[in-house]
Amino acid sequence: MAIITLTTDFGEKDHFVGATKGAIYSELADLKIVDISHSISPFNIPEAAYIIQNAYNSFPKGSIHIIGVDSELNPENKHIAIKLDDHYFICANNGIMSMLCSEITPEKIVEINIHDRIETSFPVLDVFVKVACHIARGGTLDVIGKAIETIKPIKNLVPYVNEDRTQIIGSVIYIDNYGNVVTNIKKHFFENVQKGREFEVSARNYKFKTIHSKYSDIVNFDIPDEKRHDEGRGLVVFNSGGFLEIAVYKSNPTTVGSASTLMGLNLMDTVSVNFTAVQMAPKGRETISSYND
Amino acid sequence: MAIITLTTDFGEKDHFVGATKGAIYSELADLKIVDISHSISPFNIPEAAYIIQNAYNSFPKGSIHIIGVDSELNPENKHIAIKLDDHYFICANNGIMSMLCSEITPEKIVEINIHDRIETSFPVLDVFVKVACHIARGGTLDVIGKAIETIKPIKNLVPYVNEDRTQIIGSVIYIDNYGNVVTNIKKHFFENVQKGREFEVSARNYKFKTIHSKYSDIVNFDIPDEKRHDEGRGLVVFNSGGFLEIAVYKSNPTTVGSASTLMGLNLMDTVSVNFTAVQMAPKGRETISSYND
Amino acid sequence: MAIITLTTDFGEKDHFVGATKGAIYSELADLKIVDISHSISPFNIPEAAYIIQNAYNSFPKGSIHIIGVDSELNPENKHIAIKLDDHYFICANNGIMSMLCSEITPEKIVEINIHDRIETSFPVLDVFVKVACHIARGGTLDVIGKAIETIKPIKNLVPYVNEDRTQIIGSVIYIDNYGNVVTNIKKHFFENVQKGREFEVSARNYKFKTIHSKYSDIVNFDIPDEKRHDEGRGLVVFNSGGFLEIAVYKSNPTTVGSASTLMGLNLMDTVSVNFTAVQMAPKGRETISSYND
Numbered sequence: 030m031a032i033i034t035l036t037t038d039f040g041e042k043d044h045f046v047g048a049t050k051g052a053i054y055s056e057l058a059d060l061k062i063v064d065i066s067h068s069i070s071p072f073n074i075p076e077a078a079y080i081i082q083n084a085y086n087s088f089p090k091g092s093i094h095i096i097g098v099d100s101e102l103n104p105e106n107k108h109i110a111i112k113l114d115d116h117y118f119i120c121a122n123n124g125i126m127s128m129l130c131s132e133i134t135p136e137k138i139v140e141i142n143i144h145d146r147i148e149t150s151f152p153v154l155d156v157f158v159k160v161a162c163h164i165a166r167g168g169t170l171d172v173i174g175k176a177i178e179t180i181k182p183i184k185n186l187v188p189y190v191n192e193d194r195t196q197i198i199g200s201v202i203y204i205d206n207y208g209n210v211v212t213n214i215k216k217h218f219f220e221n222v223q224k225g226r227e228f229e230v231s232a233r234n235y236k237f238k239t240i241h242s243k244y245s246d247i248v249n250f251d252i253p254d255e256k257r258h259d260e261g262r263g264l265v266v267f268n269s270g271g272f273l274e275i276a277v278y279k280s281n282p283t284t285v286g287s288a289s290t291l292m293g294l295n296l297m298d299t300v301s302v303n304f305t306a307v308q309m310a311p312k313g314r315e316t317i318s319s320y321n322d
Numbered sequence: 323m324a325i326i327t328l329t330t331d332f333g334e335k336d337h338f339v340g341a342t343k344g345a346i347y348s349e350l351a352d353l354k355i356v357d358i359s360h361s362i363s364p365f366n367i368p369e370a371a372y373i374i375q376n377a378y379n380s381f382p383k384g385s386i387h388i389i390g391v392d393s394e395l396n397p398e399n400k401h402i403a404i405k406l407d408d409h410y411f412i413c414a415n416n417g418i419m420s421m422l423c424s425e426i427t428p429e430k431i432v433e434i435n436i437h438d439r440i441e442t443s444f445p446v447l448d449v450f451v452k453v454a455c456h457i458a459r460g461g462t463l464d465v466i467g468k469a470i471e472t473i474k475p476i477k478n479l480v481p482y483v484n485e486d487r488t489q490i491i492g493s494v495i496y497i498d499n500y501g502n503v504v505t506n507i508k509k510h511f512f513e514n515v516q517k518g519r520e521f522e523v524s525a526r527n528y529k530f531k532t533i534h535s536k537y538s539d540i541v542n543f544d545i546p547d548e549k550r551h552d553e554g555r556g557l558v559v560f561n562s563g564g565f566l567e568i569a570v571y572k573s574n575p576t577t578v579g580s581a582s583t584l585m586g587l588n589l590m591d592t593v594s595v596n597f598t599a600v601q602m603a604p605k606g607r608e609t610i611s612s613y614n615d
Numbered sequence: 616m617a618i619i620t621l622t623t624d625f626g627e628k629d630h631f632v633g634a635t636k637g638a639i640y641s642e643l644a645d646l647k648i649v650d651i652s653h654s655i656s657p658f659n660i661p662e663a664a665y666i667i668q669n670a671y672n673s674f675p676k677g678s679i680h681i682i683g684v685d686s687e688l689n690p691e692n693k694h695i696a697i698k699l700d701d702h703y704f705i706c707a708n709n710g711i712m713s714m715l716c717s718e719i720t721p722e723k724i725v726e727i728n729i730h731d732r733i734e735t736s737f738p739v740l741d742v743f744v745k746v747a748c749h750i751a752r753g754g755t756l757d758v759i760g761k762a763i764e765t766i767k768p769i770k771n772l773v774p775y776v777n778e779d780r781t782q783i784i785g786s787v788i789y790i791d792n793y794g795n796v797v798t799n800i801k802k803h804f805f806e807n808v809q810k811g812r813e814f815e816v817s818a819r820n821y822k823f824k825t826i827h828s829k830y831s832d833i834v835n836f837d838i839p840d841e842k843r844h845d846e847g848r849g850l851v852v853f854n855s856g857g858f859l860e861i862a863v864y865k866s867n868p869t870t871v872g873s874a875s876t877l878m879g880l881n882l883m884d885t886v887s888v889n890f891t892a893v894q895m896a897p898k899g900r901e902t903i904s905s906y907n908d
Contacts, residue, residue: 030644034633040361040499041334041627044377044563047327047358051380054354058323058382061640062356063648065633068626071500071574084630087637087740089644099572103538105547150536151562154380206626207657243736245689254691269737270630279685281657333654333792334627337670337856340620340651344673347647351616351675355649364793364867392865396831398840443829444855447673 031060031165032088036081037097037153038069045151049097052154056162063088072099074183078128079203079211083270085116085129093161096120097153108141108152109180110160110170117164119157124183131187139174188214190222197222197302199273201294207280208287210294214273214302226304230265232275235292237265244278261285263292275300324353324458325381329374330390330446331362338444342390345447349455356381365392367476371421372496372504376563378409378422386454389413390446401434401445402473403453403463410457412450417476424480432467481507483515490515490595492566494587500573501580503587507566507595519597523558525568528585530558537571554578556585568593617646617751618674622667623683623739624655631737635683638740642748649674658685660769664714665789665797669856671702671715679747682706683739694727694738695766696746696756703750705743710769717773725760774800776808783808783888785859787880793866794873796880800859800888812890816851818861821878823851830864847871849878861886 033053039045050062065084069077077098085094093116100121102108111118111126113135118126122140141160149155160173170176188199197219203211210232219240230237241247241264248259260279268274275294280287288294326346332338343355358377362370370391378387386409393414395401404411404419406428411419415433434453442448453466463469481492490512496504503525512533523530534540534557541552553572561567568587573580581587619639625631636648651670655663663684671680679702686707688694697704697712699721704712708726727746735741746759756762774785783805789797796818805826816823827833827850834845846865854860861880866873874880 032637032640034637036633038499042359042361042373043499044358044373045499047329047356047373047377048380050356051325051327051377051382051385054325054356055380055382063633063636063640065630066628068628070576072572073574080628080630080633084633084637087634087641089637089641092637101536101538103541104543106538149562150559154562205629206624206631243687245687245692248689250690266736269735269740279658281659283656331792335652335654335666336791337651337666338792340622340649340666340670341673343649344618344620344670344675344678347618347649348673348675363869365865366867394829394831396834397836399831442855443852447855 031057032063032092033060033161033165034063034065034084034088034092034094035067035097036065036069036077036084036094037067038071038073038077038099039067039097041067045153048151049095049154049158052158053162056158057165060165065094069098074099074124075186075202077125078183078186081118081125082129085118086114088116090115091117093117093164094119095153095157095161096125097157098125099123100152100157101150102144102152102156108144108156109177110139110141110164110174111135111180112137112170117161119160122181124181126180127182128186130180137170138177138180139170140177141174143173186213188212188218194222195304195306199300199302201296201298201300204289204294204296207276208282208289209268209274209276209280210288210292210300211268212273212275212300214300216267216271216273219273219302223304226306228302228304230273230275230300230302232294232298232300233292235263235275237263237275239265240273241266244276247278261291263288273300324350325356325385326353326454326458327356327358327377327381327385327387328360328390329358329362329370329377329387330360331364331366331370331392332360332390334360338446342388342447342451345451346455349451350458353458358387362391367392367417368479368495370418371476371479374411374418375422378411379407381409383408384410386410386457387412388446388450388454389418390450391418392416393445393450394443395437395445395449401437401449402470403432403434403457403467404428404473405430405463410454412453415474417474419473420475421479423473430463431470431473432463433470434467436466479506481505481511487515488597488599492593492595494589494591494593497582497589500569501575501582502561502567502569502573503581503585503593504561505566505568505593507593509560509564509566512566512595516597519599521595521597523566523568523593523595525587525591525593526585528556528568530556530568532558533566534559537569540571554584556581566593617643618649618678619646619747619751620649620651620670620674620678620680621653621683622651622655622663622670622680623653624657624659624663624685625653625683627653631739634737635681635740635744638744639748642744643751646751651680655684660685660710661772661788663711664769664772667704667711668715671704672700674702676701677703679703679750680705681739681743681747682711683743684711685709686738686743687736688730688738688742694730694742695763696725696727696750696760697721697766698723698756703747705746708767710767712766713768714772716766723756724763724766725756726763727760729759772799774798774804780808781890781892785886785888787882787884787886790875790882793862794868794875795854795860795862795866796874796878796886797854798859798861798886800886802853802857802859805859805888809890812892814888814890816859816861816886816888818880818884818886819878821849821861823849823861825851826859827852830862833864847877849874859886
């Protein structure tokens with residue numbers, strides 16, 4: 030049974046999500062529709078890019094992902110469909126897919142040309158649903174568009190490395206439900222530059238010398254509970270998506286505070302990593318390992 | 323396979339939505355449940371009316387729509403089920419369905435009388451689910467209630483037209499996720515009064531002489547990107563539901579602002595349209611068309 | 616067809632919920648996934664406990680409930696699976712299930728030991744999904760863990776009764792979407808102490824002498840609508856889950872106010888019930904009945 034996922038900035042209140050699902054079921058009764066998120070900030074391309082990249086590959090091969098963010102058709106914002114990693118993505122050519130396409134080469138990209146002469150202010154309903162159902166029925170991308178080679182990039186998505194490779198300068202691309210601050214520095218990128226050296230992560234005036242693999246790694250369970258003061262402490266992890274993330278243990282943005290609120294870190298802020306000149310060990314994993322704060 | 327949709331003011335956090343879905347699946351395993359919205363403002367009838375009207379007809383004929391807003395049974399708030407446009411609606415007789423019923427004549431309205439002696443503070447779970455599953459199994463409305471002829475109206479839902487038909491006085495009935503301001507002036511109503519004349523839409527001290535068919539119509543794509551200043555500009559469209567809407571291009575209520583926040587327009591505020599005395603052309607469509615700002 | 620429900624503090628925006636659903640469908644195509652709530656306050660155990668207790672038993676027997684709140688595995692936070700009331704629950708052993716287990720004796724509790732050597736910051740995806748799909752396929756709890764006898768309690772969950780049984784001291788455990796204030800005093804607990812006596816519910820300086828069975832019970836429908844002033848009035852009900860709740864008629868936290876905002880009642884605040892010394896009638900139901908304010 031085909032799966033169609035939805036990632037939009039429609040919000041939870043308006044009728045747009047319900048209407049889109051109704052239109053899908055009106056075309057095809059026998060499929061599953063799964064919400065990934067409808068709370069992307071309006072017109073926020075990097076947020077949408079981050080979320081679809083982290084969600085899509087939990088789904089079975091062959092899944093069809095509709096991304097409805099900044100999708101109104103105009104001369105500079107064409108509609109595209111992409112086959113990549115055996116998944117299908119339908120969105121506007123506005124940069125949303127550039128992060129994922131820079132990591133995995135798409136098998137096929139087409140610019141959708143089924144619009145005929147439809148002028149619409151609701152292209153997800155009027156165009157993306159038709160394309161998704163066409164694919165769900167087993168149709169090919171060639172039927173609904175003409176092949177293109179490249180898509181629009183997003184600026185500033187890749188972190189900067191200085192010439193002598195002693196520094197990575199990244200930036201905050203997402204703040205999650207716990208107020209944790211996600212940067213654009215991915216684990217394999219970090220390790221390629223690190224090459225086993227010691228390092229210091231800096232965000233505003235906060236410094237970290239260890240990157241953990243899970244949040245409770247900072248807790249010393251050998252000392253009694255009442256003598257610990259870990260809740261509210263900052264730490265750095267590679268999160269489940271592989272992104273370097275500045276977190277606060279058991280944070281809650283509306284009560285005890287979070288990495289974003291406590292450290293004053295917002296979208297687009299700079300997070301840098303400085304490496305020592307000397308290489309330490311043949312394998313850098315030690316430094317990133319857990320339990321050695 | 324039957325489809326039951328849910329439109330409520332239950333919110334996203336409480337257990338009410340989950341419990342309702344569990345109760346439906348406990349009665350009938352083989353159907354689809356689709357959320358339209360659970361973020362209607364508590365007890366807000368006009369919002370619920372606007373959302374169900376815009377969502378329902380994307381769904382297949384035969385779909386069953388539960389509307390759980392202000393639905394506690396009492397002597398002045400009876401439960402009803404309506405068949406209209408080959409869709410079924412289950413709700414309280416509190417005005418929610420009056421907007422839709424004024425446009426499309428219902429095939430049947432019944433006042434639900436299966437309550438027996440149940441006193442319940444959760445009628446969606448205890449009554450509406452039973453009625454919906456009865457219909458989903460192919461049952462008729464006659465079995466669950468007695469036919470009635472009319473339902474309760476909502477006040478001030480239809481815009482006012484002055485005697486010499488030179489002015490429409492409408493009001494704001496909904497503010498959407500992008501902060502766009504939706505009025506109760508529908509396209510066919512507008513065109514019936516306009517009859518080809520020039521017009522001016524007024525909201526507070528903002529004036530508009532064109533109504534667009536999509537948001538990016540205000541952008542001149544012939545001039546270079548860096549010389550454009552369209553983001554944040556106001557415009558008027560007939561939205562995808564056919565309602566006159568005052569919008570801001572690429573708005574975001576929490577960052578750059580929106581029509582609601584930038585122009586100070588709130589629910590129930592007045593939006594008027596003034597027409598010139600002279601008729602212009604045999605067909606008014608020119609004035610409402612796109613690309614002619 | 617199996618049903619898996621999800622109750623988490625993941626929020627509505629992040630990719631966590633979508634990724635979890637994708638992982639379930641990747642293991643098993645033929646089941647239903649139902650969201651109970653993803654808006655539990657981060658790491659809030661009592662909220663999660665209240666919501667799962669009120670939602671689970673609307674679902675068919677055999678349903679599988681994943682609860683993803685404070686679920687990172689560590690030496691003091693093991694993962695458990697529980698069979699209770701013919702439902703399955705998968706969560707961390709952090710107190711979430713203690714409210715329910717104190718009312719209904721579990722048939723089986725196991726401490727999950729399929730982790731192998733997985734270190735993960737996303738245990739719902741990496742562990743709970745696997746356990747849920749194992750159960751959905753008809754697998755037993757013995758295969759995925761070793762039986763244990765007891766689980767961790769939550770403190771202060773049960774209200775206090777004084778020695779001469781003239782007073783119950785409870786506390787606020789949940790504030791719902793309407794701003795209604797839910798206490799930990801359940802109806803059967805209340806009636807066991809009351810034994811037919813008159814009573815007074817006190818919250819801050821507000822007093823109530825009646826408990827209703829539904830919200831509109833406070834309205835006198837015999838007097839004309841325009842002479843009533845019921846909206847915004849406080850009242851006490853046993854809510855649909857059987858908990859004593861302080862409510863405001865037709866409340867809306869963001870406009871007219873709610874029990875929480877108008878009476879200044881917050882989570883953990885005290886709500887007490889004082890009983891008169893003298894017993895009144897053999898059956899206390901009269902005092903709790905409706906329409907007798």
